[in-house]
Amino acid sequence: MATTIKDVADYSGVGIGTVSRVINGEKSVKPATREKVRNAMKVLQFTPNDMASRLRRNETRCIALLVPVINHPFFAKFAYYVEDEADKFGYSTILVSSQQRVQKETDIIGRIHRREVDGAVFVTHFSHSEEELKDCPIVSIDRHFGDDMPFVTSDNYSATCRAVEYLIERGCKDIGYIGSKPLVFSEVMERERAYRDTMAKHNLPVKAVNEIILHGEEQKVVRDFLDKYSDIDGVFASGYSLAQSLYGELINRGKRIPDDVQMVSYDGSFGQWNNRNFTCVEQPVEQMAREVVKILIKKIKGEDVEIRTELKTEFVTGMTTK
Amino acid sequence: MATTIKDVADYSGVGIGTVSRVINGEKSVKPATREKVRNAMKVLQFTPNDMASRLRRNETRCIALLVPVINHPFFAKFAYYVEDEADKFGYSTILVSSQQRVQKETDIIGRIHRREVDGAVFVTHFSHSEEELKDCPIVSIDRHFGDDMPFVTSDNYSATCRAVEYLIERGCKDIGYIGSKPLVFSEVMERERAYRDTMAKHNLPVKAVNEIILHGEEQKVVRDFLDKYSDIDGVFASGYSLAQSLYGELINRGKRIPDDVQMVSYDGSFGQWNNRNFTCVEQPVEQMAREVVKILIKKIKGEDVEIRTELKTEFVTGMTTK
């Protein structure tokens, strides 16, 4: 049996309440008593049992982080900062890769209900009933789940306008758009709208593909896109994986980048893993992660939070445009 | 207040013990009773409280995963499979990126002691006293911490011999080695030994740099390496980040790969993020992750486990060799 607060109390000749007070650093303990207890803890190598205090306090000090996949540069970087920020507040982060399975997402809601975690950060695709989500402290990235679930997003519309305008400035006339359509309403949809609006404004033809794409299917969609619009001289890719696939496929088809086709993507600069720099709209991943954690913790504590938080992207020029 | 087992018991007119038995699927409950209880649970929207059962059972059903950084392709992929495998056994995975801070590593040991997690998977650099590690269910990758801590590794020595032999077969005469020296004894050290042995066997000169390198410092070490050994026509890089840096720096210096310099690396194929394929020794990341989790769970349950588990790598030829 591990040593408990009771053992420490007996050893130091005080009550268990006093030991608890020392553990929790309450100042209402007489210094002499505190020392006695501290000493006993050291001698007995006592470590307080978290499970017990959690039960008593009714808080787990854990949050769940749900991402579609962790081995993807955007999500990995995001996870890195979520964990770091949560840690600052004394929260642990439970990692869940949904692998696009709705079941794993729903599981998280169960984990909140059964008090395995206090709340969750959702980066995902699926929809969930408002009923299920009721009273669950969840904050999401980009997606809207019901009216009172907070989310953090980036300036999708204006950033995409800027990116498409850039292609036009660089001389592109036939600009394609390739994106992945989310399953629930998401700010990501603003990207396509921005593209269409910009094309309309310049009287340029729309060449868009925007489908539901699961991870791993990018290749096929990219091929279909290029088969359909073989004459493009510019393209906006809504997401890193698509941009990667597109780049590879364009090279395969003998296109030179940026000479024959110029590319801009939403997310594309993950320097640590890739020496190539795409011209891209860079999301403030770190800031988004830290913000989402702060909002979640406020929500867990029952404080009021903003429903919508929009953060600024940065436009980064790289080797995929002239 | 959330509904508890007591509410369910009252509603269905049974004792709380019986409700508990139904929750845990014990077969010793009369079907009629079971139905009554099930119904009550549904009506009252009861969800069992995990914190309580954990305390009572003295198990958290959580493991911690410690990696130096999560936003690195090897660790991210590894994390993906660790989480997936742990989930199969009903365990949640708490993610911790140590960011090379010894403090965060030591913290994990504290988390085990205070029963926040049942055990941990360690992928890391630092050393810890045997005292601290005593009785902690921890399984590591590559590193040896004391004699009774199990670890999973790959066939570092023979795989590196094979890789260096390959460079020799391809005509290299001046083969460099660049690696990161771990802070505690690690199987990774076998790579350098393999390189040196192979060079000796062929009477070729040793041009090795093997330093303690923290993430983010690769660039500098690579530059120093290339300054010192500017005449190499082949190089073995012990790790993905080093290989990436090396590749970039060689290109910067006007070298053509593989025409001027051929490269082989340990880890280098992370297709999902990188269209370039390095010639490399590919570690069985998935298998390593699943194995490490299985061993950890056995250890948590007090079963006997092998101290050393070696898994086979695969040699993959790519565009960095002739």
Added chain:
DNA sequence: CTGAAAGCGCTTACAG
């Protein structure tokens, strides 16, 4: 400043 006691929501021998 501190102790005795109740209670967090479960599980599990024990007895029937």
Added chain:
DNA sequence: CTGAAAGCGCTTACAG
């Protein structure tokens, strides 16, 4: 097959 009771290791009014 099932209930009453003890107990997991803490925290926290309450009373002094």
